[in-house]
Amino acid sequence: MAHRFIVEADGGSRGNPGPAGYGAVVLDAATGEALAEAAEYIGTATNNVAEYRGLIAGLEAAKAIDPDAEIAVRMDSKLVVEQMSGRWKIKHPDMRPLAARAQTLFPPGRVTYEWIPRERNKHADRLANEAMDAGKRGVPWEPGAVAPEPAAAAGAAAAAGQPKAAPVGWAAPADLGAPTTFVLLRHGETALTPQKRFSGSGGSDPELSPAGRRQADAVAAALAARGTIQAVVTSPLRRCRETAATVAARLGLEVRVEEGLRETDFGAWEGLTFAEVRERHPADLDAWLASTKAAPTGGGESFAAVARRVSGARDRLLEQYAGRTVLLVSHVTPVKTLVRLALGAPPESLFRMELSAASLSAVAYYADGNASLRLLNDTGHLR
Template sequence: MAVRAVVIEADGGSRGNPGPAGYGAVVRDPASGEVLLERSAAIGTATNNVAEYRGLIAGLEAAAELGAAEVDARMDSKLVVEQMCGRWQIKHPGLRPLAAQAAALVGRFAAVRFQWIPRERNKHADALANAAMDAAAGKPPREVIAPPPSPEPARAAPPSADTPARPASSGDAPARAATRGAGSDPATTPASWEPRPAEAATRLILVRHGETEFTAQRRYSGRGDVPLSARGRAQARATAARVAALAPTVAAVVSSPLSRCTGTARLIARAIGDVPVRTVDDLIECDFGAWEGRTFAEVRADWPGELDAWLASTRVAPPDGESFAEVAARVGRATEALLGAYPGETVVVVTHVSPIKLVLRDALAADDALLHRLYLDPAGISVLDRWPDGGVAVRSVNDTAHLSAL
């Protein structure tokens, strides 16, 4: 019989790290603490972190078997909780496929909240994991006596650790909400067809920088400071004229610190009356790590497994790079700061393709599939309005009419 909500307590460990390893997971009724399902298994030789991820995966699979819609996932592994919430990078390549598998399971629920708990409040899952480790080490099985649930109710996880309150179509649903900035969540703002006064909104004019040599060559271009090409400078001049026509009065022009953005931003600022350009570090492009400067085909050939994991989950980073979840967290901070600093005014934001996609994803209350389906041209313009109550109107996406003559 399906249940509305469950609590998962999960753990894993190894004796030797790596060594004989196992995991345990308990699914409870959140009101009574009754154990609904248990899962445990020996997994041979593995590390603690691998075993902990396997415990989480087993708990999520058990919750799905019960038909749960909402899950509170509690673990004493700080690493797994922080990585699943998108706050820590997943640097070890052996954990990335497991994180992607967990994220895909998360996408099957309406909401999942992750919370770290101390080990003494995770005794049942810990006991199951230890019994599994005994089995992995060839020791006689021990009986696991379920301890009573902790009388202390777990505090609700912060909203930033929730998934959207609806099923997601991508493999990494929690990352989207886990990376929202502070303030009202557009996904939870009451729907309305009622026209809103435009003058009360803060308008963000999102501009992707003009073309570079890397853009034309279809190379990963992240933190490398690749300048505008001749075509890119022409695009930036056309974009400046278009922005001036859209918004003759602009409160601020802000830019990523990289020269392809500052060069575009300066031309825009000049066209609208020499508004100063301010750089914001949080608006920089994703760090593509080892993939920087390489073509898409080269990355597919040399890192096929890592690329598949990256495409499957916004929590997975390229080797030595940064995940989209991490990018979204800092871009969310920058966006909220601008909304707070310029209420009811127009701000031009010159940045890169990844930050703009992430802003539009959240503004449209979309899931992560949008990141792979939305194409943004160099020097394209997108416009959105945001009201103080969190209401959002996306006015245009990837407007490139001003580039038609180039």
């Protein structure tokens, strides 16, 4: 499946024409995560030239990551957006070769253009100003930490169809209709759970332990008492299917399997404790803890890759179960990822959540794209 990227680009000139520079950022459309930045001081030029140069740099950065990607370009330049969309003619001789260069980077139909107001293009604007400031000092622009401004990350999420942060302190308006609610259940314990061993989708696929089966019974009773669940969807892994089957039998519902809800593939770390991974693969573990783009040793899955998979599953389920309350039986990483995306929290927040076996969390999604976290790591039914 081709990646979907958002390219935000900008350019500026202090004098028009005057000292000019551009900035661009490539965002993962599913998560809003910044994947690459580009900026450069280009000497004396006009605003329009700088904006086109920013567009080209952003597309080139996206192509370097994945030449088969689908791109959504977002700029606050009405001129560039309308010209590249084919609605306005390109009359100025300085613009034509730049537009032609931009058009050659991806095949027709793989790039769309959207105008956004300047306040939603702060990341690229900041990079362009950094480049112009560097040029004024006579030094090249150097990238800092690749992280979007909060407004840019929210804009990326909205452009990707990702739920935006819910209004603070108030529920969504009544005229939005009933939300789609995902009740998120982490599976019951396996023999590996109390030992805190890595147990993902690439390991032994363990069954529930006796304790895990008791936990599944307890959560089934609690959900039956609430009487709100209308469908049950589970990860394909055995521990989740067993947990889901117990709950569904109590509720009189069938179980549907969703591949996107499976746990991370932890590669060579499967079955090991954290201490054992630290001893055997210290450098890889440090990289994994430092970045959600790093994958476990031996071909495992990065958390960034899991986020793309989980967000795709979320979107499919939201479309299929609109307005209903659905139990999703999954694992630590997918549940944390759904919570993180609902909150618009940064990727590193995955390391700052606790999620117990057989715990319940819940997220409500509204028709306007807002999401509201209703519950996190509830284990009251296990006492």
